[in-house]
Amino acid sequence: MTDDLLDLAGLAVAHARKLGADAVHAVAADGRSTEISVLDGRIEKVEQSEARDISLKVFAGKSSASISGSVLTKEAIHRLAENALRMAKLAPPDPHAGIADPDQLATEIPELDLAATDLPDPAKLEELAKRAEAAGLAVKGVSKSSGAGASRSETSVGIVISNGFAQGYRRTGVGVSMSAIAGEGLAMQRDYDYSSAVHFVDLRAPEVIGRTAGERAVERINPRKVKSQSVPVIYDRRVASGLIGHLLGAINGAAIARGTSFLKDAMGQQIFGPHITIVEDPHMLRGHGSRPFDGEGLACHRRNLIDQGVLTGWILDLRAARQLGLAPTGQGSRGGPSTSNVFLPASTETPEDQIRSLKQGLYVTELIGSSINNVTGDYSRGASGFWIENGELTFPVSEITIAGNLKDMFRTIRPASNLEFRSSVSAPNCLVEGLTIAGV
Structure with a gap:
């Protein structure tokens, strides 16, 4: 995934430089997420999103312009670079603008274990949300649920800069939350708990999240x-x-x-x-x-x-x-x-x-x-x-x-x-x- 993004960012940098840009900074990104919300044991909302785009910052001397687009064909990326350079030539100069010198760039890229292979599928997300809500509703004094949810996300990034930098990485995320209501009428109080992590295995148990949300809500009554x-x-x-x-x-x-x-x-x-x-x-x-x-x-x-x-x-x-x-x-x-x-x-x-x-x-x-x-x-x-x-x-x-x-x-x-x-x-x-x- 990151190799593909680096290719797209590199294409933009090369074309802008060919047109006469003094420096170029390109970021290509791919993001996907799924979020499921439940209320009273039933799915209330399912949201899925996918986005793939590229952002360019092009320099003409000390003047610069930024532009982004989501159409990633070769022709579209070329047009993006052309428009960015045209805009940069019209922008006022900024004496402090510019990319890094080559000797300032990172040379050792650490492995930080930011991408999981154990992300839950939509059915598992629904299960996690329902388990968190059920645990919250089981707390004595909780009158109703304000909803529970579970989510997963994946993001990949590729950065190419005309000073020679070209690196990318991928990261993931998962989360579970629950919001509980205690009391009745005007005396109702709400509280919540959540857990988020890069890897699914590092999440707290949904039962703990729901129970904590419920106990917190009850403590706030009166x-x-x-x-x-x-x-x-x-x-x-x-x-x-x-x-x-x-x-x-x-x-x-x-x-x-x-x-x-x-x-x-x-x-x-x-x-x-x-x-x-x-x-x-x-x-x-x-x-x-x-x-x-x-x-x-x-x-x-x-x-x-x-x-x-x-x-x-x-x-x-x-x-x-x-x-x-x-x-x-x-x-x-x-x-x-x-x-x-x-x-x-x-x-x-x-x-x-x-x-x-x-x-x-x-x-x-x-x-x-x-x-x-x-x-x-x-x-x-x-x-x-x-x-x-x-x-x-x-x-x-x-x-x-x-x-x-x-x-x-x-x-x-x-x-x-x-x-x-x-x-x-x-x-x-x-x-x-x-x-x-x-x-x-």
Whole structure:
């Protein structure tokens, strides 16, 4: 599959160069997915998709243009290259644009076990979804199902660049989810659980997913409101990864180059406690965000984005690196600087120990909406979860807002021991001091 895609991308690059393009970057991709949703034991929806396309970025000097198409005959690809070059010649120049130098390219391509051979067929997907739903409905207190689903996907990519780079890879994905409703009428509460993986064998059992969704929904029945106050907040690991996501947005090289980040002057500074290290590992075997090379053909490397609390550098693609006068970091993609597998390592403190350490506080399990000022770091989000009193979870709470400033929040983050790699950004439970709760 990838050989075929490399041939298509190579055809586009060769024709654009023949027409006089100074540089060309081509990506050919093939994607297929199947998703089955069930409700009350019956199939509610079946979605299948197939897409095969090619994207070109053509340079005429420092000017460039991007174009894509899904008709992949030789004639169509030639027309695509011709149109892209014509557009590039009309575009304004960008002094920071361009492809990598040949000596910057990845030369060793690691095998990351990203393509499974055991993907479930549609009948198996239906079975998985039904098993998850049945387990959720079996939980005492669950009144109905909000639906369950299972999915599979396959994606192949071939990248050819006129600097000599020509590599491709294939990745797969599978997932199971269930959403349960507890209570009746206006008192109904909903919660969910899911599992996703590159390989089917790494999925959690659908019965565990359904049961967890049901138990979570039941625990949320009869929520209360709390008074406005400042208390410590524990972010459940389902939402704690969002804190790391805010960091990644703030250290993205494109934002730094624009001067629109509250951390724009923080390189080399202590912005977390000395006990905090945040890691990016693009070569994690079977990782949700793993990749053997970046989207610009550069090698990816494991690095500490935060090392003992210190910000070590920016997330850079070629363009952002040139703007800032720095070396690229192998974090380029078609959409700009990006990361792969980022995680906050676990500590030895258990989630139960964190809860017991608080006389009063909030345990957040769901965040709603977002009001994040990337320039100032001001943070405000709707939330629900559980109130902590004397070291115990006492009652569910809802319809509250938590607010603070990310600079202050980063300095007080305390991770727990329950890290799980469930997405491309992962974190354990995190305790954050001094947030303001807006309630009644």
